[in-house]
Amino acid sequence: MGITKSASFTEEQNELANVLKALGHPARVAIVQYLLKVDTCICGDIVNELPLAQPTISQHLKELKNANIIQGTIEGKSICYCLNKEMFSKVGRYFMGVSISLENKCC
């Protein structure tokens, strides 16, 4: 991404940016939407669903996991992934909060 001066910003700003960056890719949005539809699934299901190779999906899942957007639990020889509801609620509240703060303001 180039030189990012993350040290210059607050912890809160960096955390929010990290989560949003993780969701800032159509493949990862698609993974989230698929997980929302099927509730839980294994990596192979997503590989069958999206037009991307298995290592690419694995990499995207890793980023979503690092950002705490999904979690994966080992289940036999596969890994069961699902969405982290807390994170969606947290981000949703942030945006709604901004939205409400803007309500009485003109532009």
Next chain:
Amino acid sequence: MGITKSASFTEEQNELANVLKALGHPARVAIVQYLLKVDTCICGDIVNELPLAQPTISQHLKELKNANIIQGTIEGKSICYCLNKEMFSKVGRYFMGVSISLENKCC
């Protein structure tokens, strides 16, 4: 960002990813927070507020504007920027919607 197969995804997925990618940088989160605090401001105010050079701020503002997160209106020799409340409400509703869909599900 590398090769992104945006053609493989839906319009909706690409649009959401674009907005979130635009907010997925601490400097742009900081700009949004500053705009939330001061309501409206000119580019120079942000240059004074953040530890980044003027061309860098200008570039970040351009990305936020392209993603329809802020809007700028020419006002004399400066440009008055402010947040686009519709976008925050829209994104907020999306996340809250996901959050509500996940409410009864276990993981």
Next chain:
DNA sequence: TTAATATATTGCAATATTACGATAATAAAT
């Protein structure tokens, strides 16, 4: 018109992301 002010654009170096083939690691089944 000239100078001053404010913002945008260009060009470039440093770094990050994306995608995938090849391969490794892990666990279950035979």
Next chain:
DNA sequence: ATTTATTATCGTAATATTGCAATATATTAA
């Protein structure tokens, strides 16, 4: 132990992002 199935990691090429100095553009003031 070997095979099979599932996911992760490595290496690498192509591309995108970030940041800034230099410069251009645009508007106001003198």
